Amino acid sequence: MNNKIHNCVIIGSGPAGYSSSIYAARSGLNPIILSGNLPGGQLINTNYIDNYLGFPNGINGSKFMDNCKKQAERFNVKILNESAFKVDLSNKVGGIHKIFFGKEKNNFFLSKGIIIATGSTPKTLGIKKEKKLLGSGISFCAVCDGFFYKKKNVAIVGGGDTALEYANYLSRICKKVYLLVRKNYLKASKILQNNVINNNNITILFKSTISDIIGDNVLEGIKIFNYNTKNYELKQISGLFIAIGHYPNTILFKNKLDLDSKGFIIVKNGGTNTSVPGIFAAGDVKDSNYKQAITSASSGCMAALDLEKYLYSL
Template sequence: MDYDVIIIGGGPAGLTAGIYASRARVKTLLIESFSVICQAVTTDHIENYPGFPEGVNGFELIEKFKKQAEKFGTEFIAAEVKEIKETKPGWQIVTEDKTYTASSIIIATGASPKRLDVPGEDKFRGRGVSYCATCDGALFKNKEVAVVGGGDTALEEALFLTRFAKKVTVIHRRNALRGTKILQERSFANKKIEIAWDSVVTEITGSGKVAGVKIKNVKTNAITDFSCDGIFICVGYTPNTGFLKDAVPLDEAGYIISDDNCLTSKAGIFAAG
C-alpha cells in the first residue's frame, strides 16, 4: 500500500480528517482538486467558527487547517480523481496521471454551486456571470449587480457585494427569504440591497458581456427586462460525486449514503463533510 489513508477533498472536513489521521501516525495523503474550491475558501467573513470572536476570513482559516495537517505529516497533491477501484486488499485511487493505493479512503469532496441552466449562462460565464462574490466582487465597483437566491449564501454574497457595487438586487423565487434571521436583518437594513420577490431569471442577456437579465414573476408570469452589469448565482449545490460511479451507493440527489460513523456500505470507504 502507498498510504494507510487517502483523503479526497481539501475543505474543512478533509483537512480535519488529515489532522486526526496524521497525528495518529497514520500515513496520509490528501488529494485536492484543481477545479473544486471549497465554500469556506470563498466566504469572506466566517462568524460561527469557535475561537474567532471577531470572525475570520475563510481563505485564511483553510490555510491554518492546511498548515496544521502538514505539521503532523499529511502529504498533499493537486489532482483530479477519475475513479476508485477495489483491490484485494484495499483500494486504488486513479487520477489523470497516476494511481495510488490505500487501505482506507475518506471522501470529502463537498459540493459545487448549482447552475440556473438558462440561455446566456454559459456564454457570459466569466464575463458577468459568477458563482463567487469573493472571487469576482471587486470587478463590479460602482456597478449594479443581481444575486439569485434567498438562502444564507445568497445573502452573504449580496452583503459582500455592497462593498463594491452601487446597487445589489436579490432575485428570489419566493415571497420570504430563507436565510438566517441575522443575515436577513442585515440585508433589509442595507440601503444598497433591493429584493425582487416571487421572481426567477429566465435568460441572461448582453453583447460581449452581461447587460441584463429577463425576470419572470412566478405569480403573474409577466416577463420584465432588468438591467445589471453582473449576476451572481447562489441557488444551492450539487455534490461532487460524479467520479465515484458505482464505487459507493449514492442517494437520489447524488450524495454518498453513510451511517452515523461516516462509514459507507463498502468497508474502508468513509464519507465526510
C-alpha cells in the same frame, strides 16, 4: 509508491479533508491528501468568513484554508496537488482499495481506507459577471454571507426549501428581499411557503429570471425578465444569493457506492460509513442540508475516527 499499502488516502482538501487529515495524522495513520482541482474547496472563493468558531474578527476564506493546510503540514500530512480520476473499491472488510490520480494513467495508491471529502459544486445561472462578482455581492450561502448585507436590498434566486429558508433569514436583517422564481409556483414545503408569503419584507417575483448583472467590481443591481409580461425591470440590490441547488462531486463513485437520488453519498446512521467497508465520506459530499464549513470540519473529524476504529478492528 504503487506497491506500498497505506492506511488513509483522503480525496479532497476543504475543511472536511484537512480536518480528517489532522485527526488521522495524530492517530498515526500517515494520511495522504489528493487536493483536487480546487485546493481548499469552495471557501477559497469566500472573501470573509464571519461565523466559524474561534475567529472573533472573522477571516478571509483563502487565508482560512491556508491555515488549515499549514496545520495539516505541521502533522506531516502528505499533500499532493493532484486529482483522483478513478477508484477500484474492494467490497470486502480489510480489502485494499486503489486510487488512480494525476496525469499519468499508472499513478495510483493502494490503501486500506479512503476518506471522501470531494464536496459539492453550487449550480450557477450561467450568465455574464456571475463568477466575476462572486464574493463581491454574489454568494451561494445566505447563512455565511447575509450579515454583510444588513439593512440593504438583496435578491434570492430559487423556489425550493433552501431559497425560502434564505429569504426568511435575510428578511430579518435586510431592508428588502426579492425572491426570483422561474416557475409560477414554489417547490418548497408548505410551512416555508406560508412563512414567505405572509412576510411583508419579501416580494416574490414569479416567472422571473435574471437577464443581466449590473456592476463592474461590485454588484450594483440586476435586470429581471418576466416571462408573463415579457418586460424587463431593473432592481438595485447589494446582495444576490443563488439557491438553485448543488451538484455533489461524486461522479467518481457512481455505481461504486450507494448514492441518493441527488447523487449525495449515503452514510450509515448519520455517521461517515458508506456502503463499502473502509470507505468513509465527510463534508458536503454527503450533506445536502447544512453545507457549512464547521459541519464539514466536524464530519472530517468523525470520518478519521471511524476509519481509525475500522483499521484497529481488522
